[in-house]
Amino acid sequence: MSTAMILEQLAGGMVKSISIFCWTLLFSLPLGLLIAFGRMSKVKIFGRFRIVRGITKLYIDVMRGTPLMLQLMVVFYGPFYLWGANIGGFRYVAIILAFSINYAAYFAEIYRSGIESMPKGQYEAAEVLGYTKTQTFLHIILPQVIKRVLPAITNEMVTLVKDTSLAFSLAYMEMFTIAKQIAAKETTFVPFVVAAIFYFIFNWLVSAGMTKVEEKLNYYR
Amino acid sequence: MKKKIMAAVLVTVMAASVLTGCGSKGGDKTFTVGFDAEYPPYGYMDDNGEYTGFDLELAEKVCEMEGWTLEKKPIDWNSKDMELESGAIDCIWNGFTVDGREDDYTWSQPYVDNSQVIVVAEDSGISTLADLAGKTVGVQAASAALTLLQEDQAELAGTFAGLQEFADYNSAFVELQAGSVDAVAMDVGVANYQIKTRGEGYTILPEVLNSEKYAVGFKKGNTELCDIVDADLTKLAEDGTIAELAEKYDIADLICIGK
Amino acid sequence: MDILRMEHIKKSFDGLEVLKDISLSVKEGEVLAIIGPSGSGKSTIMRCAVMLETIDGGEIEYVGGKAAWTDDAGVVHYADNASLKEIRRDYGMVFQNFHLFPHYSVLKNVMDAPIRVQKRDRAEVEKEARVLLDKMGLADKADAYPYQLSGGQQQRVSIARALAMNPKILFFDEPTSALDPELTGDILRVIKDLAAEHMTMVIVTHEMNFARNVADHIIFMEHGVIVSEGTPEEVFDAGNARLQEFLGRYEAD
Numbered sequence: 001m002s003t004a005m006i007l008e009q010l011a012g013g014m015v016k017s018i019s020i021f022c023w024t025l026l027f028s029l030p031l032g033l034l035i036a037f038g039r040m041s042k043v044k045i046f047g048r049f050r051i052v053r054g055i056t057k058l059y060i061d062v063m064r065g066t067p068l069m070l071q072l073m074v075v076f077y078g079p080f081y082l083w084g085a086n087i088g089g090f091r092y093v094a095i096i097l098a099f100s101i102n103y104a105a106y107f108a109e110i111y112r113s114g115i116e117s118m119p120k121g122q123y124e125a126a127e128v129l130g131y132t133k134t135q136t137f138l139h140i141i142l143p144q145v146i147k148r149v150l151p152a153i154t155n156e157m158v159t160l161v162k163d164t165s166l167a168f169s170l171a172y173m174e175m176f177t178i179a180k181q182i183a184a185k186e187t188t189f190v191p192f193v194v195a196a197i198f199y200f201i202f203n204w205l206v207s208a209g210m211t212k213v214e215e216k217l218n219y220y221r
Numbered sequence: 222m223k224k225k226i227m228a229a230v231l232v233t234v235m236a237a238s239v240l241t242g243c244g245s246k247g248g249d250k251t252f253t254v255g256f257d258a259e260y261p262p263y264g265y266m267d268d269n270g271e272y273t274g275f276d277l278e279l280a281e282k283v284c285e286m287e288g289w290t291l292e293k294k295p296i297d298w299n300s301k302d303m304e305l306e307s308g309a310i311d312c313i314w315n316g317f318t319v320d321g322r323e324d325d326y327t328w329s330q331p332y333v334d335n336s337q338v339i340v341v342a343e344d345s346g347i348s349t350l351a352d353l354a355g356k357t358v359g360v361q362a363a364s365a366a367l368t369l370l371q372e373d374q375a376e377l378a379g380t381f382a383g384l385q386e387f388a389d390y391n392s393a394f395v396e397l398q399a400g401s402v403d404a405v406a407m408d409v410g411v412a413n414y415q416i417k418t419r420g421e422g423y424t425i426l427p428e429v430l431n432s433e434k435y436a437v438g439f440k441k442g443n444t445e446l447c448d449i450v451d452a453d454l455t456k457l458a459e460d461g462t463i464a465e466l467a468e469k470y471d472i473a474d475l476i477c478i479g480k
Numbered sequence: 481m482d483i484l485r486m487e488h489i490k491k492s493f494d495g496l497e498v499l500k501d502i503s504l505s506v507k508e509g510e511v512l513a514i515i516g517p518s519g520s521g522k523s524t525i526m527r528c529a530v531m532l533e534t535i536d537g538g539e540i541e542y543v544g545g546k547a548a549w550t551d552d553a554g555v556v557h558y559a560d561n562a563s564l565k566e567i568r569r570d571y572g573m574v575f576q577n578f579h580l581f582p583h584y585s586v587l588k589n590v591m592d593a594p595i596r597v598q599k600r601d602r603a604e605v606e607k608e609a610r611v612l613l614d615k616m617g618l619a620d621k622a623d624a625y626p627y628q629l630s631g632g633q634q635q636r637v638s639i640a641r642a643l644a645m646n647p648k649i650l651f652f653d654e655p656t657s658a659l660d661p662e663l664t665g666d667i668l669r670v671i672k673d674l675a676a677e678h679m680t681m682v683i684v685t686h687e688m689n690f691a692r693n694v695a696d697h698i699i700f701m702e703h704g705v706i707v708s709e710g711t712p713e714e715v716f717d718a719g720n721a722r723l724q725e726f727l728g729r730y731e732a733d
Contacts, residue, residue, distance in 0.1 A: 077307055125581070170297065177295070187418045220627060
């Protein structure tokens with residue numbers, strides 16, 4: 001296979017890796033916030049058990065405590081084994097779903113640490129000024145939380161770029177799967193080196209972009 | 222402006238990924254063949270980035286006869302059973318060894334007479350299976366060769382210093398070259414392809430570990446589909462198509478169908 | 481006319497009674513100073529007044545309506561949310577640690593609540609905000625961010641922020657305690673100016689001389705009860721032994 005063809009194939013795989021990356025962020029970033037709320041919920045049943053808090057805590061523990069590759073398999077094959085569902089066209093959706101629910105768990109904990117680190121005085125000042133709870137969160141708390149958690153979010157995003165390669169376990173034709181196939185055909189490791197360079201460039205762009213955002217938010221301390 | 226361009230690119234990428242995800246439906250019946258795209262010469266990516274190989278071309282011929290649309294579905298070999306059982310693929314057609322798995326699938330007639338062989342470095346001084354005593358032997362995870370060494374040839378394997386499982390043949394050959402394994406067990410067709418592509422320096426031991434058959438594996442009980450494919454294979458053997466393909470992929474001496 | 485009336489307020493934290501039956505009232509245009517040692521409950525009574533703490537007993541009534549009351553069974557009821565929202569418009573608060581919104585410019589800190597909470601016209605609010613900042617001597621800091629200001633400047637912004645809501649009564653919770661001594665003068669002058677304009681105010685403070693100077697009425701609290709109250713002359717010259725001891729200790733600090 002010519003070098004140009006190897007590059008073309010891997011570039012095609014990279015587009016798919018990027019699409020996993022984008023869709024996952026699109027769903028997991030807001031979902032994480034929702035889970036963070038659940039994790040901090042004070043709702044009780046029987047006047048004792050913090051039911052929402054308990055459930056989200058368990059969710060986060062499971063998502064963080066089991067391998068992502070296994071979660072991918074459970075999400076894809078699970079519907080068939082549980083309900084005999086036809087999962088033929090479900091592969092891509094399963095990948096996005098599995099990545100999203102996994103990363104949402106990590107994002108939830110990052111949000112929570114950010115929200116809990118906010119000084120009480122910000123809430124009190126807003127309350128006395130008459131802001132509603134929603135206004136307080138959206139306009140006073142959240143913008144500051146975002147600034148605080150940005151470095152941790154960047155960390156997760158960089159990890160996500162590399163984790164997209166786990167989609168190979170569902171034989172999705174992202175960059176790493178294709179690199180493996182070319183390597184088998186060519187009986188060389190060169191495609192892996194090229195793939196590594198691609199991942200590096202991808203991540204370099206991601207962290208450069210996030211640095212830009214951080215700089216933008218540096219107008220206050 | 223830069224942001225808008227970025228956004229446009231992202232949206233395009235995401236939209237394209239969705240469309241390609243759903244766009245592969247066409248024809249009356251789709252015949253989805255699951256294969257390991259890291260298994261030349263039976264199934265692999267060719268110079269143009271297309272999936273090809275002896276097994277895939279044979280599947281293509283069957284589809285032509287039946288008027289089906291062939292969908293070549295690369296799978297992760299470790300997940301092959303889940304893919305098949307869940308219906309994500311119709312069959313496993315990819316140098317798929319019958320021996321040891323007779324009762325696990327509904328099988329077509331065998332079409333390749335394969336043997337499991339041992340590849341060693343030419344200068345290793347190993348020339349018989351007995352020479353492997355005290356040596357480390359590499360074998361692909363979840364492969365027929367591994368099953369063989371754990372069951373029928375367990376006695377031989379007992380003389381080895383150890384069995385080293387690996388994920389793909391590249392790693393195996395690098396280990397062989399580096400001396401961290403002394404020999405690698407694999408299918409003869411794969412061995413021929415690897416040695417041909419890698420050039421001099423390796424040899425196949427004349428003593429084989431066993432002789433076994435390749436066939437197409439269907440989900441247990443799916444005799445309806447199996448019978449159609451089976452009948453077509455017979456026809457393709459009779460009209461010489463199989464022999465022609467075998468010639469092309471350099472496995473003519475292995476063909477057992479129609480003989 | 482009473483702007484605020486608090487009757488028989490009780491409050492405990494984890495079984496520890498910090499307010500034992502406190503009653504007070506503030507008339508329109510009056511300046512009330514609350515003094516007392518740490519742990520006397522003086523900040524807690526203020527936090528109860530602005531509803532950052534809930535009371536365990538008693539009654540709170542603003543000029544705009546009753547905020548909380550206790551029924552015959554001893555259960556405290558707060559007004560419904562809509563009424564509380566109305567009542568909150570009556571008062572503003574200045575915190576010890578300012579609690580400015582760090583991500584907003586000085587001008588936006590002052591303008592945001594009137595626009596977002598009171599839904600007032602932006603142009604009109606901005607005009608008023610600039611007048612307020614000018615009055616606080618911060619006209620040139622409108623576009624600065626809180627972190628760029630000194631503590632005294634930040635506290636003046638927070639006063640402007642509270643005033644922008646046009647409250648009927650303004651609470652100050654130890655407004656100078658977090659400031660360097662040389663910066664307290666600015667804040668005290670601002671409060672004095674407001675008093676001269678007949679702004680109704682409640683000030684929890686350690687600044688005895690200031691309290692004496694600016695207040696119309698003084699409450700001295702200790703251990704959750706009012707030990708002494710009256711005009712500055714009445715309180716400071718009354719010869720109350722506990723108060724004298726407190727003042728003596730305070731001046732010795």
